[in-house]
Amino acid sequence: MTQSNEPAIVIRGMNKYYEAFHALRDIDLTVEQGERIVICGPSGSGKSTLIRCINRLEEHQSGDIVVLGTSLDDNVANIDGVRREVGMVFQHFNLFPHMTVLENCALAPMLVRKWSRARAEEMAMQYLEKVQIPEQAEKFPGQLSGGQQQRVAIARALSMQPKVLLFDEPTSALDPEMISEVLDVMVSLAKEGMTMLCVTHEMGFARQVADRVIFMDRGEIIEQNAPEEFFGNPQNERTQKFLSQILGH
Amino acid sequence: MIRLWNNLKLRNTALQVAYVGGFVALVLGMALVARANLDELGIISGFDFLFKSTGWKVSFSLIEFTASDPYWRVLLVGFLNTLFLAAIGLVLATVIGVIVGMARTSSNDLARLLGAIYVETFRNVPLILQVFFWYAVFTRFPGPRQAISLADGMFLSSRGIYVPGLNITGLSAFLGIVVFLAGLGVIVWITAAQRFRRMEPARKTRLRLLILAAAALLMAAIFWLGRLPDTPLVSIPALKGLNYRGGVRVSTELTALAVSIAIYGGSYIAEIVRGGFKAVGRGQIEAAQSVGLSAWQVFSRVRFPLALRAMMPILTNQYIWLVKATTMGIAIGFADFFMVVSISINQSGQTLELIGILMAGFLLINFTLAAVLNRINRAIALKGDQLRS
Numbered sequence A: 001m002t003q004s005n006e007p008a009i010v011i012r013g014m015n016k017y018y019e020a021f022h023a024l025r026d027i028d029l030t031v032e033q034g035e036r037i038v039i040c041g042p043s044g045s046g047k048s049t050l051i052r053c054i055n056r057l058e059e060h061q062s063g064d065i066v067v068l069g070t071s072l073d074d075n076v077a078n079i080d081g082v083r084r085e086v087g088m089v090f091q092h093f094n095l096f097p098h099m100t101v102l103e104n105c106a107l108a109p110m111l112v113r114k115w116s117r118a119r120a121e122e123m124a125m126q127y128l129e130k131v132q133i134p135e136q137a138e139k140f141p142g143q144l145s146g147g148q149q150q151r152v153a154i155a156r157a158l159s160m161q162p163k164v165l166l167f168d169e170p171t172s173a174l175d176p177e178m179i180s181e182v183l184d185v186m187v188s189l190a191k192e193g194m195t196m197l198c199v200t201h202e203m204g205f206a207r208q209v210a211d212r213v214i215f216m217d218r219g220e221i222i223e224q225n226a227p228e229e230f231f232g233n234p235q236n237e238r239t240q241k242f243l244s245q246i247l248g249h
Numbered sequence B: 001m002i003r004l005w006n007n008l009k010l011r012n013t014a015l016q017v018a019y020v021g022g023f024v025a026l027v028l029g030m031a032l033v034a035r036a037n038l039d040e041l042g043i044i045s046g047f048d049f050l051f052k053s054t055g056w057k058v059s060f061s062l063i064e065f066t067a068s069d070p071y072w073r074v075l076l077v078g079f080l081n082t083l084f085l086a087a088i089g090l091v092l093a094t095v096i097g098v099i100v101g102m103a104r105t106s107s108n109d110l111a112r113l114l115g116a117i118y119v120e121t122f123r124n125v126p127l128i129l130q131v132f133f134w135y136a137v138f139t140r141f142p143g144p145r146q147a148i149s150l151a152d153g154m155f156l157s158s159r160g161i162y163v164p165g166l167n168i169t170g171l172s173a174f175l176g177i178v179v180f181l182a183g184l185g186v187i188v189w190i191t192a193a194q195r196f197r198r199m200e201p202a203r204k205t206r207l208r209l210l211i212l213a214a215a216a217l218l219m220a221a222i223f224w225l226g227r228l229p230d231t232p233l234v235s236i237p238a239l240k241g242l243n244y245r246g247g248v249r250v251s252t253e254l255t256a257l258a259v260s261i262a263i264y265g266g267s268y269i270a271e272i273v274r275g276g277f278k279a280v281g282r283g284q285i286e287a288a289q290s291v292g293l294s295a296w297q298v299f300s301r302v303r304f305p306l307a308l309r310a311m312m313p314i315l316t317n318q319y320i321w322l323v324k325a326t327t328m329g330i331a332i333g334f335a336d337f338f339m340v341v342s343i344s345i346n347q348s349g350q351t352l353e354l355i356g357i358l359m360a361g362f363l364l365i366n367f368t369l370a371a372v373l374n375r376i377n378r379a380i381a382l383k384g385d386q387l388r389s
Helices: A047-054 A076-085 A101-111 A117-130 A146-159 A176-191 A203-209 A227-232 A237-247 B008-041 B071-105 B109-123 B127-139 B170-192 B201-225 B252-278 B282-290 B295-332 B337-348 B351-380
Strands: A009-018 A021-031 A036-040 A062-067 A086-089 A164-168 A195-199 A212-217 A220-225 B148-151 B154-157 B160-163 B238-240 B243-245 B248-251
Touching (some): A021 A047, A021 A220, A047 A062, A047 A164, A047 A195, A076 A086, A086 A146, A086 B282, A101 A146, A101 B295, A117 A146, A146 A176, A146 B282, A176 A195, A203 A227, A212 A237, A220 A237, B071 B109, B071 B252, B071 B337, B127 B252, B127 B295, B170 B201, B170 B351, B252 B295, B282 B295, B295 B337
Parallel strands (some): A036 A195, A036 A212, A164 A195
Antiparallel strands (some): A009 A062, A212 A220, B160 B248, B238 B243
C-alpha cells in the first residue's frame, strides 16, 4: 500500500466546520515517514481537531487527507484501513474499564488482525514491558494511577503495530509527578523512528525529539519550523506572544 | 467521666434495645388481637384447608385442574400462571425496550421521534387502562368460526389465539423448558464469569453455540419421551363445531395482560436502555474506533457491555416492579396468583393464611429474581476507583 519513500500523511487544502464555525482553515501539511511533529497553540486553535481528522474521528468538509496512500473519504473500508495503521493516545486515556490491561491491548489485534489470543497476548506483553508495567497486566484500568493508565493506552495503541501514532495532549490530565513517566515512553518511541504527531504543551519534549514544531491559532497553521529555529527565532507575532506566555515563567 | 446519656456506644445500644423491643411488642400485640378476633368469629386458623377440594374451576391453567382438586393445587395453578405471564411479559418488554431505547439514542431523527412518541404515550397512561384497552381490542376479534388465520394452524379469535402445540405431558413440557432455560443460564455464566475471560473469542462462541444446541436437543428429547400415547406429536388446532379442538389456546386474558405489560414495561425499559447508552463515555467509543474495530465490534465489545453495566441495577428494579404488575390479572379475570388467592379467601375465609401465602409467593419470585440479577451485576461490575472519562 505505501512505498518506502512516500509521505506518511498528506493533507491538502483541508477545511473543517462545526455548523457555522470554521474550525480548520485551508490546512496543508505533509508528514514524512519517521518524522516527529509537535503541534502547539492556544486552546481552541484546532490542534486536536486536526489530528482527529487524520483517523476520521472528525470528518473534514473539503480538501484531501491521504494517510499511508489511502484517501480518507466516505468509504468505510478506507476509514477502517487507516485506523488499523494509525494509533491514537488520548488526553483522558479512554481505556476500556471492563477489560484487564492485557485484554485492552490484545482486543484489537485479535478482532482486527485476526491473531490468536496466545499471539495477541504475547505481543501485548512485549509492549507492556516496553512501557514498563508488565506486572499490571491482569489488573483493571480503574486500579491503576493516571500515569500507569496512560502508559497502558500507549501499549494498547502499539499492540496494533501502527505505522503512525497520534498523541492528543497525552500528559494534560496527569498529576505533575506522573508526566515524566509518560514522556519517557514517548521519547523512547521517537528515538526508535516511529512517525509521531503530538499535540502537547510540553515544550521540553518538543525541543528534545521534534523534527518540526507547528504552531496553530484560530484554525490555521501559522508557523512551522525546526525546534531550534521555532523557539530561538519565531517569525510570527502570534507565535512570539504564545511562546512568551508559556515559557515566560 | 462522660455523662451516661452522652456516651455514644451506650446511647446506640440503648436505642437498639428500645427499637427491637418495641418491634417485638407490636408484632405480639397484633397477633394477639388477630387471634382474639378470629376466635370471636369462630374461624379455625391453620393450613388444613389447603387439602380440601375447592369446588370451583379456573379459566386458564398450565397444569391439569378440576373442581375437585384441593386448594394447594389451585394456588400452584395461580403461581405458575403468574410465572408464565411474568416470563412472557418481561421478555417482550425487554425486547421492545431495547429496540425503542436504541431508537431514542440513534442519530436518525425519525427513529428518535418515533421512540419519543412511544415512550411518552405508553409511560403516561395508567397500566390498568392499558389492560382494559387491550382486553377490549382482543375480545372484539371475530368468533372461532370467522377466526382470522395468521398462518397455517394459527388462528386469532375472540376466545384467544390458537397455535399448534405438542401432545405431551405437563411434566415433560415443564422439565423440557427448565432444561432449556438452564442452558441459557450457563451461556450467560460463560459470558460473564471471570474464569472464562481468557478463552479464545472464537472458541467461546463455539462453546456457547454447542451448549445452546445441546439444551435444545435435550429439550426435544424430553418432549419426545413425554408424548401422549396414541396421538400425533404435533397437535394442530382445527375447527370442530363451534370451537377449535387441538393445539394450544392462549387465552384472550393472558394475551391482553402480556401485551399490556410488554408495551407498558417496554416504555420504562426503553428509558433505562437510553440512559445506559448515554452513560457510556464518548472517549471509550472513540478509543475503540481508533484501534480499528468495526462498527459492530465497537457496539458489541465496548458500547453495549458498558451500557449494560449502567442499566443493570435499575433494570433489576424495573423487572421486580413488572412481576408485581401481573396482579392486574384480577381486573380482567386472568387466574394469576393474586386472583386465585382472592377467590380462595372468599370461598374458604382463611384470610390471614392466604395473604401470608400470597406475600410469601411474591417474596419468593422477586427475591430469587433480585438475587440472580444482583449476582450478575456483581460479576460484571467495573473494578477500581481511578476511572476517568
